[in-house]
Amino acid sequence: MMAKKRTDPIDIAAQQRAREQSEVEQAFLKGMTTLRDLIAPSSLEIHSSYFRIGTKYGRTVYVYGYPRKLFTGWLSELINIDQVIDISMFIYPVDTTIVLNNLRKKVTQLEADMALNAEKGRTRDPAKEAALVDAEELRDELQVGSERFFRYGLYVTIYADSLDELSFVQHTIETFFGQMLVYTKTASSQQEQGLNSTVPQMSDQLQIRRNMSTGAISTSFPFTSADLTQEDGILYGINMHNNGLVIFDRYTLENANMVVFAKSGAGKSFTVKLEALRSMMIGADVLIIDPENEYQKLSDAVGGSYIRLSLSSDTRINPFDLPRVIDSDEADDALRANLVTLHGLLRLMLGGASANSAGVGLSPSEEADLDQGLIDTYARVGITSDPLTHTATPPTMIDLYDTLLHMGGTGPQLAQRLRKYTSGTFAGIFSQQSNIDINNNMVVFNIRDLEDELRPVAMYIVLSHIWNTVRTQQKKRMLIVDEAWQLMKYDDSANFMFSLAKRARKYYLGLTTITQDVEDFMGSKMGRAIVANSSMQLLLKQSPSAVDVLGDVFKLTEEERKRLANFPVGQGLFFAGQNHVHIQIVASQTEQGLITTNPQALLQQQEQERES
Incomplete structure (x- = not known):
């Protein structure tokens, strides 16, 4: 008989280890990745006054003090600020019975203090009187059920590419809050808890709260922003800050003047033609000085008058x-x-x-x-x-x-x-x-075929003729001056343009000035004066040299300056009064066909027309 060979236990264990090691190596080489691996930052460093996620710096601040009264929409400006921020609000309901008992004790204490001061002949304390009035009003409203009571926490986490930029953004936010007597502090030695409180995981780890009634909390509702949105007016585009609609009536501002700055091909003529077309729908007449024959198709579509000025014409x-x-x-x-x-x-x-x-x-x-x-x-x-x-x-x-x-x-x-x-x-x-007769809803003066020496003279005479007509019959009008830099080269024509901008409001006229030569326009004293007398401004994509000029004039942030040089076609900064937003100009397919000057789009339209 043959004897069976016995397997050494040590060999079995070695084989098992080899198999496990092989499986681990295969799993490692396979590169198994979970969702958490994909969304997690490369690194996280926590410091006492800031934290660092990957290459970004961040800091959490909390609100600890509020004024006696808050007004609806007080957070709107913070929501629309052109910075990367996270905002968290935590609202905890409180039992009304508990609040009423505490208010009763507080009212009794305040009345006793005031009576004691009166007996001792001390001067009255306005702060205590105001606190007593507020406590009595709140107790009455809670008693009848018109108000409820809550504990409210507000935290803001800001992000930047460097510590200096982080401090600048924090100063901007603290200034914004300070104007409303709302006070903030950095979450010192609690930056990790602050970060956890502002990421979307419903965790209030800071637990810094303030008593508020229903009315007070309602004022902090974050989506009440109506920046550049009115019930009346025309649609200019999409607010890229909050995806809201920019609907505005320029005639409701101090004046209805507008300046448009953009480099060639950025969409300035497209934007102005779109505004003109939509303004006609609400009863405005449109007058245009066209140096490049860009408005004829639009004029023909709306039945306007197209006046061609040249030495060979009969005009x-x-x-x-x-x-x-x-x-x-x-x-x-x-x-x-x-x-x-x-x-x-x-x-x-x-x-x-x-x-x-x-x-x-x-x-x-x-x-x-x-x-x-x-x-x-x-x-x-x-x-x-x-x-x-x-x-x-x-x-x-x-x-x-x-x-x-x-x-x-x-x-x-x-x-x-x-x-x-x-x-x-x-x-x-x-x-x-x-x-000529400019008694039409749209009148376009084309000066393309005039000699270069005669162009400024023609623009001056046309403007003078339009101004005489505007003064003769007062009605809602829009005057568009394209390539206005040609007028700013000469002092007399620049002065005349400024005079128009300054007096247009009295005659219900809105002057729109378009230029791509920003340096020449802003280098002129009258050019800057025209900008100052225009309640609306639109800055589309600019050349790098123009960004610095406009950044100084319009007090743009560093982030806005960076964007201004890299905006895609149809996007820009839209100013109206004291507010401005990042806007995307939008047009319907029909409007696009009427106003586009893109050569490729025009060729496609011609091909479609031939096929049909």
């Missing part, structure tokens, strides 16, 4: 036209106001580039002779300072040329310089009686 605008002013006080000054406007125009026409560098393009003697020539030109057709004479047919540039040619002094020299506008290269368009 004529007479800068000597007078407004039919209804206001009797202004009727007396209508001629004088138009003379001032003509002075600026003629300095632009006769002075050329020197009007920008030297401030004026004419010498003092030429100014004096020009002024007399203008007055005499009106007088020759019977128009004087008397408002009754303002209905007469106005003179033209040819009449002024003739007046200057036959007067003494520098008149003949001025006439020679003016001749190119009366019988020379630029003759016709601004030297004859007006033949």
Whole structure:
């Protein structure tokens, strides 16, 4: 017989260990990962006054003091602040019976203290009197069931990329709270508990609470923010802070003026055309100065008037036209106001580039002779300072040329310089009686085909003509000046633009100024004044050099400056009054088809039209 070979127990144990080790190695190589591994930070460091999650720094602060009264929506500004923060509120109901007993004791104590002070002849204590009134009111409301009582805790955790930035954000939040007499403290040596209290796990580990009634707690409801949202107005876009709608009526502000800054292709014309289209739906007329033929499709779609200004067209605008002013006080000054406007125009026409560098393009003697020539030109057709004479047919540039040619002094020299506008290269368009009618809901003045030298002059004359019409008949209007930087290059046209911005509100006019040349516009004294006189501003994507300029003017945070240079098309910062939000401009498919200037989108539309 053969003897069976016995297995050594030591060998069995070694084989078992080898198998287990192999299984562990296979599991490790397989890389089994749980959900917790995916969402957990790479590291967590807890310090006494801050913590660090991965590469981010954080700090938790808690609210420990409140004023006597809080107003609805007091947390709205914090909810919409342009920083990364977590906010936690903990509300614990308290038995009304317990609160009533405590209030009864408190009222008795306060009354006793006040009576004791009165007996001893001490001066009254306003704080105790106010506390007694509040306690009595709260006890009455609790007794009838109109109020309930709660314990309330409010914690805020802020995040930043560095400790310096963390301190800056904390200072911003403390300033915001301090303005409302709400006081905060850093959760010293409790940063871990503070972090756990503000992450979404319903754990109040700080347990710092304050007694509040139903009415007081209701004011802290976090989603009452109505920033840039009204019942009336038009939809501008989506508030990217809280996904709310930005619905606003620009005519409810101090003035209805708006400035739009953006680099080429950022969506500024798209945004303004969208606003114009929607404003027409609520009864506003729209007037547009179009230097690049971008508004013709929109004008045709709404049945507007499209006026093409060029040396070869039959369109004529007479800068000597007078407004039919209804206001009797202004009727007396209508001629004088138009003379001032003509002075600026003629300095632009006769002075050329020197009007920008030297401030004026004419010498003092030429100014004096020009002024007399203008007055005499009106007088020759019977128009004087008397408002009754303002209905007469106005003179033209040819009449002024003739007046200057036959007067003494520098008149003949001025006439020679003016001749190119009366019988020379630029003759016709601004030297004859007006033949245009802007009595339409949308009127577009196209100046694309004008020579570069004539463009600023044309924009000035068109603006003057529109201003005369606005003063003649008061109604809700919007005036859009695209590529306004061309006017800001010359002092006289810049002054005229500022005058429009300053006086537009009186005539129910909203001036929209669009420019992509931010440095030139903001480098002008009048450009900055126009921005200051505009209650609404829209900043779309900017070039890096323009970000610093706008950041200083609009007091933007570092985060907003970073975003301003990297916004996608159609996103920007929208300012209205004292508020501003990050906005996404949105349009329907029909609106998109009417107003887009994207070459690719236009080609697709043309292909679809051919196929249909």
